[in-house]
Amino acid sequence: MIILFYLSSGLFLGWSLGANDAANIFGTAVGSRMVRFKKAAVIASIFVIIGAVVQGAGASETLGKLGNISTLAAAFTVALSAALSVYWMTRMKLPVSTSQAIVGAIIGWNFYTNNPTDIGTLTKIVTTWISGPLLGGVFAILLFMLVKRVQKKVSLHLLYRDAIIRYGLLLVGGFGAYSLGANNIANVMGVFTGSIDLPVIDLGFATFNSTEQLFFIGGVAIAIGIITYSKRVMETVGNTLMPLTPEAAIVVVLAQSLVLFIFSSQTLSNAFQSIGLPPIPLVPVSSSQVVIGAILGIGLYKGGKEIKFNILGSISLGWLATPIVAGLVSFFLLFFVNNVFKKDVGANENSPVQEIVMKIDSIAESAIQDDTISLVEETPDFQAERQNELSEDDKESVDVPMIVFGSLALLLLLLSIFMTIKVRKIRQKQDSELQKLENKYLFKQKELEDTLAEQKVRQSDLDKELKFRQNEMVTMAMNIIQKNEFLSSLKNEIVEIKSSVKDPEARQAFNRLSLMISQNLSIDRDREKFQMHINEQNSNFLRLLSEKYPSITENEKRLTVLLRLNLSSKEIASILNISPKSVEMNRYRLRKKLKVSPKINLSDFIREI
Amino acid sequence: MSLLFKNVKELVRDIDEFINTVEQGVLVFKEGVINYLNDEKTSFAEKLERINYLEANADKLQRKIDDEFLMHSILPQNISDIENMLDKIDEIIDISKDNLYQFEVEIPYFPEEIVQDYIRLTNTSVEAALHAFPAVRTFFREPLKVKDILTKVFFYEKEADRISRNIKRKLFHEMDELQLSQKIHLRYFALHIETISDKAETLADMLSIMALKINL
Numbered sequence: 001m002i003i004l005f006y007l008s009s010g011l012f013l014g015w016s017l018g019a020n021d022a023a024n025i026f027g028t029a030v031g032s033r034m035v036r037f038k039k040a041a042v043i044a045s046i047f048v049i050i051g052a053v054v055q056g057a058g059a060s061e062t063l064g065k066l067g068n069i070s071t072l073a074a075a076f077t078v079a080l081s082a083a084l085s086v087y088w089m090t091r092m093k094l095p096v097s098t099s100q101a102i103v104g105a106i107i108g109w110n111f112y113t114n115n116p117t118d119i120g121t122l123t124k125i126v127t128t129w130i131s132g133p134l135l136g137g138v139f140a141i142l143l144f145m146l147v148k149r150v151q152k153k154v155s156l157h158l159l160y161r162d163a164i165i166r167y168g169l170l171l172v173g174g175f176g177a178y179s180l181g182a183n184n185i186a187n188v189m190g191v192f193t194g195s196i197d198l199p200v201i202d203l204g205f206a207t208f209n210s211t212e213q214l215f216f217i218g219g220v221a222i223a224i225g226i227i228t229y230s231k232r233v234m235e236t237v238g239n240t241l242m243p244l245t246p247e248a249a250i251v252v253v254l255a256q257s258l259v260l261f262i263f264s265s266q267t268l269s270n271a272f273q274s275i276g277l278p279p280i281p282l283v284p285v286s287s288s289q290v291v292i293g294a295i296l297g298i299g300l301y302k303g304g305k306e307i308k309f310n311i312l313g314s315i316s317l318g319w320l321a322t323p324i325v326a327g328l329v330s331f332f333l334l335f336f337v338n339n340v341f342k343k344d345v346g347a348n349e350n351s352p353v354q355e356i357v358m359k360i361d362s363i364a365e366s367a368i369q370d371d372t373i374s375l376v377e378e379t380p381d382f383q384a385e386r387q388n389e390l391s392e393d394d395k396e397s398v399d400v401p402m403i404v405f406g407s408l409a410l411l412l413l414l415l416s417i418f419m420t421i422k423v424r425k426i427r428q429k430q431d432s433e434l435q436k437l438e439n440k441y442l443f444k445q446k447e448l449e450d451t452l453a454e455q456k457v458r459q460s461d462l463d464k465e466l467k468f469r470q471n472e473m474v475t476m477a478m479n480i481i482q483k484n485e486f487l488s489s490l491k492n493e494i495v496e497i498k499s500s501v502k503d504p505e506a507r508q509a510f511n512r513l514s515l516m517i518s519q520n521l522s523i524d525r526d527r528e529k530f531q532m533h534i535n536e537q538n539s540n541f542l543r544l545l546s547e548k549y550p551s552i553t554e555n556e557k558r559l560t561v562l563l564r565l566n567l568s569s570k571e572i573a574s575i576l577n578i579s580p581k582s583v584e585m586n587r588y589r590l591r592k593k594l595k596v597s598p599k600i601n602l603s604d605f606i607r608e609i
Numbered sequence: 610m611s612l613l614f615k616n617v618k619e620l621v622r623d624i625d626e627f628i629n630t631v632e633q634g635v636l637v638f639k640e641g642v643i644n645y646l647n648d649e650k651t652s653f654a655e656k657l658e659r660i661n662y663l664e665a666n667a668d669k670l671q672r673k674i675d676d677e678f679l680m681h682s683i684l685p686q687n688i689s690d691i692e693n694m695l696d697k698i699d700e701i702i703d704i705s706k707d708n709l710y711q712f713e714v715e716i717p718y719f720p721e722e723i724v725q726d727y728i729r730l731t732n733t734s735v736e737a738a739l740h741a742f743p744a745v746r747t748f749f750r751e752p753l754k755v756k757d758i759l760t761k762v763f764f765y766e767k768e769a770d771r772i773s774r775n776i777k778r779k780l781f782h783e784m785d786e787l788q789l790s791q792k793i794h795l796r797y798f799a800l801h802i803e804t805i806s807d808k809a810e811t812l813a814d815m816l817s818i819m820a821l822k823i824n825l
Contacts, residue, residue, distance in 0.1 A: 033685040
């Protein structure tokens with residue numbers, strides 16, 4: 001049970017790793033709805049545990065070389081320091097990585113306990129921090145080129161391509177989760193391997209040693225982080241860096257998985273050595289930073305226009321700030337655990353901190369002795385008794401302020417955590433309310449935009465309809481004009497023929513014919529139809545005209561409508577079967593009635609009513 | 610492997626069937642109009658029945674495809690574009706059916722001298738649509754090649770416009786023996802037939818943008 005308590009800080013670290021880093025593997029797939037979250041979470045959880053148990057030892061060993069933490073209290077404190085640093089830096093929106101935090105915390109332990117930091121191992125680790133993202137970028141470029149070439153050569157149906165990408169995302173995601181477990185389990189459980197020794201479990205077909213059992217527990221913690229919290233991270237920050245196409249997402253995840261795999265595979269390292277190459281350093285690498293490297297690689301391949309170079313700055317800041325912060329937190333927490341709770345954190349006797357503590361103790365002891373000298377003058381029995389009492393009281397008086405101070409500090413720490421959580425909750429609530437409002441306004445805006453677009457389309461349709469109707473009317477009018485002209489010329493022709501004919505019967509027949517034409521000219525069905533048509537089409541205009549000019553007559557209204565169609569006096573004359581001169585006269589009267597100045601064109605004035 | 614792609618295979622088949630159905634619908638429309646213009650009443654009635662069936666079938670297939678896309682969130686980044694495209698394809702068969710029914714309901718009178726012009730307009734307008742369908746098929750297989758196919762759609766659409774304009778001019782300027790109402794009626798039928806190529810052009814515009822988007 002006590003072991004579980006000490007492991008809690010590592011488990012918390014594992015949970016946060018699962019919650020955050022699963023987005024690097026399945027973020028785009030889930031965010032773009034190519035893969036359902038449930039499926040992604042199950043695959044990631046299974047493979048992260050397998051990776052941790054099967055291949056987690058290599059990177060963990062390197063961390064052990066950096067600082068072999070031998071006591072449970074120290075391991076607990078180091079893991080807690082890393083977790084708190086990650087938590088605090090994330091709250092401060094600073095770039096942070098669990099891998100760098102744990103290294104910083106171990107170095108903090110080295111400083112506190114006066115254990116030497118292996119510079120060779122440290123150099124190896126720091127080199128990997130830089131080479132990890134670089135390698136991620138190189139892999140991403142090569143893979144992206146390969147994918148593009150394959151896409152060009154193979155012409156697949158879009159739906160088959162979509163299905164292949166889906167399966168590809170799952171497959172690569174599984175490999176990514178495996179590599180994440182293999183490489184990053186050292187961050188979660190690496191510090192505990194030296195201080196916890198669990199009995200070997202023999203299942204018959206396989207045995208699990210203490211480290212493997214610890215890695216299994218850490219893997220489960222990561223899996224719980226994935227299942228319980230990563231969905232939110234995937235949906236919110238999954239695509240913030242750069243929206244990726246599903247093909248690019250496969251490339252990025254595969255590049256990241258390869259880098260993490262390479263830096264955790266003992267077999268690969270041995271294979272390198274066997275062919276005379278230097279061994280691969282097995283070091284926990286930040287998956288987020290490798291992902292950034294991979295995305296930048298794709299950006300560079302595409303021409304570098306979309307690259308935000310300030311990301312590089314933030315990675316560098318993460319490399320520096322995270323270990324320093326974690327180291328400081330670790331140093332102070334170790335001091336606290338060591339001196340307040342009197343827990344062994346593996347400190348050497350000759351460590352500078354221990355020396356300072358011992359000096360404080362000796363000053364306190366000498367002060368006690370000074371006090372006792374003055375009491376020696378009293379009776380020897382009393383002196384001896386008194387001295388014993390005093391020495392005990394004063395020893396306590398050295399510890400009491402320490403405990404009070406420690407408790408206060410612990411209270412303050414708890415209060416600050418409580419306050420941070422409270423503030424975070426309030427901020428989350430405010431954010432969600434703000435988001436809701438924003439969504440509401442966006443929705444309204446979208447609705448308005450849609451309505452506006454619809455109105456525009458409707459307006460343009462109406463304009464087209466209007467133009468079409470006007471053209472129709474003009475065509476109709478022109479038809480009437482042509483017909484009337486034809487009838488007029490026919491009538492004139494008949495009159496001319498009639499004058500040359502002397503037969504009375506024939507003359508009478510011509511007269512009848514002429515009369516028929518005249519009647520047709522004055523009672524024209526087409527004209528009637530046209531009149532009805534224009535009245536119907538211009539009903540609004542005619543109503544407006546009557547309202548504005550109540551004294552306007554029906555004939556004047558008809559003339560106004562024809563003028564609105566931009567017809568000439570001759571054309572109007574033909575339509576109304578009156579002479580052009582009469583039209584001119586009617587126009588003049590209308591101008592007077594409408595009180596239009598002689599400088600203004602009557603047709604323009606009418607169109608503007 | 611075939612088990613993995615079973616759903617996809619079925620969906621691909623449905624999409625192909627949908628495009629084939631609409632294509633057949635357009636061909637039936639063409640034959641139907643020609644039947645009407647040649648006064649082949651029995652054949653025309655058959656075409657009406659056939660286009661009715663094809664349109665209903667296309668609707669059924671479209672609904673099935675929509676459901677599949679949404680249920681399995683297939684091509685999530687292009688789903689709205691693809692659904693719009695399917696709508697536009699469906700519109701072509703809808704319009705074809707409606708137009709053929711206009712002939713049946715309104716029984717327009719086509720004078721002998723203009724029949725050939727209407728047949729030419731029908732052929733050209735339908736040709737525009739018939740060239741849009743291979744572009745849709747190509748979009749799903751080789752999006753980069755879509756643009757090359759679409760040039761024919763744009764060509765036939767312009768040609769249909771020109772023929773339609775000529776018909777209208779002929780109706781209103783040369784055929785004095787027709788009543789104005791008849792001229793206007795016939796003009797509407799030129800418009801109806803022309804709409805097929807207009808719809809094909811809208812589909813082509815959409816396809817060319819989608820092909821660009823998918824290749825980004």
